[in-house]
Every structure is written in C-alpha cells, then in structure tokens.
Amino acid sequence: MNQRLLTPLAFIALAIFLVALPFTAENEYSLRLFMLFTIYAIVALGLNVLVGLAGLISLGQAGLFALGAYTGAILATRLGLDFVLAAVAGTVVAGAFGALLAYPTVRVRGVYLAVITIAFGLIVENVIIEWHHLTGGTTGISSIPKPTLFGWPLGGFRYYSVLAVLLFLVVLVTHNIKQSRYGRAMLAVSQSETAARGTGLNVVSVRTLAFVIAAATAGLGGVLYAFLNLYISPDSFTFNDSIRFLLMVVLGGAGSTVGALLGALVLTYLPEYLQQLQYWQQFAYGLLLALVMFVLPHGIFGTLSNLFTRFFGRATTRPPMPVGGIEKVLMDAKAGQAPASFSAEGLTIRFGGLTALNKASMHVAAGEIHALIGPNGAGKSTMVNIVTGFYRPNEGRVTLDGINLAGSPPHLVARNGVARTFQNTELFGDLTVIENVMVGYQKRLSYGLFEAALRVGRFHKEEAECRHVAEALLAFVGLTNFTNEKARFLAFGLQRRLEIARALASAPRLLLLDEPAAGLTTQEIDELDRMIRRMASLGISVLLIEHHVDLIMSVADRVTVLDYGVVIASDKPAIIQSDPRVIEAYFGVAPATHATEA
Numbered sequence: 001m002n003q004r005l006l007t008p009l010a011f012i013a014l015a016i017f018l019v020a021l022p023f024t025a026e027n028e029y030s031l032r033l034f035m036l037f038t039i040y041a042i043v044a045l046g047l048n049v050l051v052g053l054a055g056l057i058s059l060g061q062a063g064l065f066a067l068g069a070y071t072g073a074i075l076a077t078r079l080g081l082d083f084v085l086a087a088v089a090g091t092v093v094a095g096a097f098g099a100l101l102a103y104p105t106v107r108v109r110g111v112y113l114a115v116i117t118i119a120f121g122l123i124v125e126n127v128i129i130e131w132h133h134l135t136g137g138t139t140g141i142s143s144i145p146k147p148t149l150f151g152w153p154l155g156g157f158r159y160y161s162v163l164a165v166l167l168f169l170v171v172l173v174t175h176n177i178k179q180s181r182y183g184r185a186m187l188a189v190s191q192s193e194t195a196a197r198g199t200g201l202n203v204v205s206v207r208t209l210a211f212v213i214a215a216a217t218a219g220l221g222g223v224l225y226a227f228l229n230l231y232i233s234p235d236s237f238t239f240n241d242s243i244r245f246l247l248m249v250v251l252g253g254a255g256s257t258v259g260a261l262l263g264a265l266v267l268t269y270l271p272e273y274l275q276q277l278q279y280w281q282q283f284a285y286g287l288l289l290a291l292v293m294f295v296l297p298h299g300i301f302g303t304l305s306n307l308f309t310r311f312f313g314r315a316t317t318r319p320p321m322p323v324g325g326i327e328k329v330l331m332d333a334k335a336g337q338a339p340a341s342f343s344a345e346g347l348t349i350r351f352g353g354l355t356a357l358n359k360a361s362m363h364v365a366a367g368e369i370h371a372l373i374g375p376n377g378a379g380k381s382t383m384v385n386i387v388t389g390f391y392r393p394n395e396g397r398v399t400l401d402g403i404n405l406a407g408s409p410p411h412l413v414a415r416n417g418v419a420r421t422f423q424n425t426e427l428f429g430d431l432t433v434i435e436n437v438m439v440g441y442q443k444r445l446s447y448g449l450f451e452a453a454l455r456v457g458r459f460h461k462e463e464a465e466c467r468h469v470a471e472a473l474l475a476f477v478g479l480t481n482f483t484n485e486k487a488r489f490l491a492f493g494l495q496r497r498l499e500i501a502r503a504l505a506s507a508p509r510l511l512l513l514d515e516p517a518a519g520l521t522t523q524e525i526d527e528l529d530r531m532i533r534r535m536a537s538l539g540i541s542v543l544l545i546e547h548h549v550d551l552i553m554s555v556a557d558r559v560t561v562l563d564y565g566v567v568i569a570s571d572k573p574a575i576i577q578s579d580p581r582v583i584e585a586y587f588g589v590a591p592a593t594h595a596t597e598a
Helices: 003-024 028-053 061-078 083-105 111-130 157-178 181-191 193-198 203-229 239-252 257-295 299-312 323-333 380-387 410-415 433-440 449-454 459-476 492-504 522-537 549-555 573-577 580-587 591-597
Strands: 342-351 354-364 369-373 395-400 418-420 510-514 541-545 558-563 566-571
Touching (some): 003 028, 003 157, 028 061, 028 157, 028 239, 028 257, 061 111, 061 203, 061 239, 083 111, 083 203, 157 203, 157 257, 157 449, 181 193, 181 203, 193 203, 193 410, 239 299, 342 380, 354 369, 354 380, 354 395, 354 558, 369 522, 369 549, 380 395, 380 510, 380 541, 410 418, 418 492, 433 459, 433 492, 459 492, 492 510, 492 522, 522 541, 522 549, 549 573, 558 573, 558 580, 566 580
Parallel strands (some): 354 566, 369 541, 369 558, 418 510
Antiparallel strands (some): 342 354, 558 566
16 A cells, blocks of 8 residues: 555544544543553653664663653642643653763663663662652652643543543654654664764764653653652652563564554553562563564564565556656756865874874875775775774875865764765665665755654655655666665665665765675676766766776776875876786786796
8 A cells, every 4th residue: 555645544543543442441440541551652652763763772761751750740749830831841851861861872782771771760760769858759749730731620531632642743753753864864873873974974963862752752751640640659660661661662563653552552451461470470571572572573563564565565666767867866966066176195094003004195186086996905995984984094184175074973074075885785774775875865954853743844845855866866776676675685786786876865076985896797897887987977076996907997087006005006097007016016026027927
C-alpha cells in the first residue's frame, strides 16, 4: 500500500482506538489502567527515539520520569501552579537534565553507556530520599491537587481525554521527527559514525537531541503520573521501571512508532497477570526480554512488518531521469560556486614513534582531477584522513580556497565543501539506497526541529527537493532500480556507486575518492572513468587515491606520488609514468635494473 495513504490511515486508526478505549472500561480500575497505558506510551515513544533511531541504550529513564513527577508535584503543592504550567515545567526540567546526562553519555558506547544511565537513575533516587524538606524523603509528596485545565476540573474520563490527546500529539511529533532530516541523521549515526561525520553530521549534537527528546517525554509522563496518582514517593520510581520502559521499546520493535505503542500496551497489562508470581516477577521480565531478543529480534511489530514486506512488499521503481534533467539538478546544486582550489602544505603526522607523513605538500587546481598514488603504506589514506578532519596533523596546513581546515572536525570540513568516499565502503546499511543519498544532502537542509515535528514552514519544499536530487543522483550512478533496496544488500560495485552518489548530494567543491576502483570489474572501472570525467565537467575538483594505473593515466590531469610519507614526485601522468623515483618506489629497484631483469 502507498505510504502516503497508509500513514493517515494509521493515525485515523489510532484516534478511533483512543476514543473507543474508555468505553470498554468496566470500572474505575480499568479506566486507570487505560490512563497508565497512555502515560507509559508517551515515555516509550520518547525512549524509542533514543533506542530505535539513535541506537543508544538508556537504563535511567525512571530517574527522568521521577524528575518530571517531582517537579510537577512540588510546583503544584507549594506554588499552586495549575496542571498545564506544572506539565510544561516538568517537561523542561527533565529535558534539561537529559541534555546534561547526554554530555558524558554520548561519548561512550556499550556497557559504559548503560553504567552511566544506571548511575544517573540511582543518583536521582537517592537525592529524592535525602532531600527531605523538598521532596518529603521516603514519605513522598501527598495531597497533590486534582488536575484542572484552565479552571475546568479533570477527573475520570476528562483526564483520560487529556492524556489521549497528549499521546496522539506525541505519536504525531515523534513520527514526524523520524521521517525528517533529524530522524535520518539519528539512524545514520547509529549505523556508521565515520560515514555520518563524513557527510557533515555532528554526531554529538545528533545524539544529544535524541537524549533530550527521550528525557522530555519521560518528564511529561512523570507529571501526568503524579496528577493521576495524587501521591508520589521514591518507591514509585525504581530501577525496575527503567527496565520496563526499555522492554516496552524492545518488545514492540525498536525504531517503530507502532512498536512502542504495542510494547506499552502489553507491559501495562502484563504486570496484572504477573503479580501472582510475586518475587519471580523480575525473572519473568528477564525471560520475556531474552525470548524477544532470540525469537523476535526486531520486536513484535518489527518482525511482523519484515515478514509482510518479504512476502507481499514490492519495491517500487521509477523510470530513469533524462540525462539533461540529471545535469540540470547537479548544475543547480553548484550554482554560483566556482571549483575549489585545494592545498596541503608541509603536512606531518606522527603515531608514537612512526612518522606517517613527513612535510608532505600537494596542490589541486580548481576543476582539476588530481591523482594521489603510492605503494601500500605510503601514507595516502593518512593524507585523506587529515584533509577530511579525521586526523589532526602535528604540523602543516590544509586550505580550501585559502581557508585553513587543518584540525577542524570532519563535520565542519564537510560543511565547507569537502566530500569523500572510503577505502572500505561506509554505508548506512539498514537505510534504503535513496535514504543514504538523502543523508548526504543533510547539510543543505535548513528547516528546524519545530518545522519537522509539525511539518510546517520549509519542511515540505525542502524534503521534496532533497528527494528529487537524490533520485537524480541515483540515475547519475545507475542505481535507479535499487532506490528502495537496503544499502547492505547491494553488490560491492553498486555500493561503491552509492557512496559516490551520497558524496555528490552535498554539492561538494572538492571530492576525495579513496580507491573507488578497488574490487571492481573492468566494465565497472570503465563506467567509473566516465563518471569521474562527468563530475569534473560539473565544476567539482577531484582528488583520486587509486592503485589502478590505467584509470589514473586515463582521467588524471596531474599525479602526486607518496613514498614512506614523503612526496617524491608531482607532475603530469605521462611524466610520472617514466619518473625513475616512482618506478623505484613501486618495483623496489632502480629503473635500469628493472629494465635488465625484464
């Protein structure tokens, strides 16, 4: 079914479900469970952004949940703030703490990430217990006033209505964020930090945003919980709650909006049936998590969705864009920009006692195809990594049209007009082919988070232009028929092409191709030759790092040769081909000796 039709139908179905749900309540307790479901779903949806999109695991959501609840309760009981202001304050406070938590957390992965978030939750719990005069300590805060909305008391079905509307809005916002440049950035960072930095994404900022969204929704859920219970205590926010929130996301299907809702629904009602297990409840939760990981690795909804796509889904293809249309799109991207002049001067970098580059210099003229060659271990990839910001040189300058980029982080280098491919392909494997190219377009998008969340302002225009350019670039590299295929399923030669399309999407002024012909067939190399020539004709300066001599001699305007980190020659291809120093570097013998042996 067409995605444009499926999404509105899904929202209509959710609205019908939320409206009909309270009418099935048999008593007040049933209605309370429905309200708990909406609160937990709000928390799970935010956590899904962190876990499912950004690929980060948080076991401290209970602490953020508690921060929101206590902020709302304290403001309501001591300052007399109404429900709306208390909810806003609780959301903001939790979001702010989420940003603080993100500062050390986004820089680590794996078990260290889990430990930091666990520690945060324990710290919040202990502060709540010890700060007796503010939080009530172990006694908690009672007598929380019943919620009112602009003086209108919210009780029973009215409060459920408010919760249902808030849940619907959170679903809408998180879904829209997922389908925007922010969601693509989070998915890209979770799959390849290296490639994400190379396309101009600030990895720390992307992960921090995910943390803030997850924290803000947890804080909002905490305020709603406090006004539902009218009493809170430290026992209401334990480490077990953090596990349960995470399990909601994993059980339903991380990365899926429907999965988060489904997980929240199941784990709101499941405890009702597990209460009879008493002390064995934690074992039951652990067993459930293990079963999901081994039997349903993509969660309930994720697994069912994959099965449906496998048996019934058909990737749609578009007719190739006319050649003239492709050229126009690529030229429009470069409108008003002259080809870049690039220089590397006196670059030196040391790794311990090893000098990988020693005062290496190179100049790429505007619009030139410049080849960088040398034996294995000569320092070619090191040079590329310095130019693109992945390494910081000990000495030297890297300039693009006179602007010194040496020592700048990769995402700033990319935003200054430098794009690259990688020696070992770095793709966002679980994103589709067209989504990979759209990530490359990221730095050219300007709409903000608010516009993405509500799909207003520049969102639709810029997203349409992004997709149009991505389709043109896929046609340019011959990947139109693979538009909706996941990148990791492409053949190796096609992956090389996709990397080039993604690099071109940023409208670079300098393009670095790191051994693009490696592993390609003769026919694919011929196609690459034509592609490089066409890129240069569009006003893009090209730095080609390559071992394939025939390709270099065919396309390069100038060749620089590295050997043991030192530039030994730099001239036109025909001169380089007969240079004695180059021959000796490649064959390990002097030219005359080599000729005699031959």
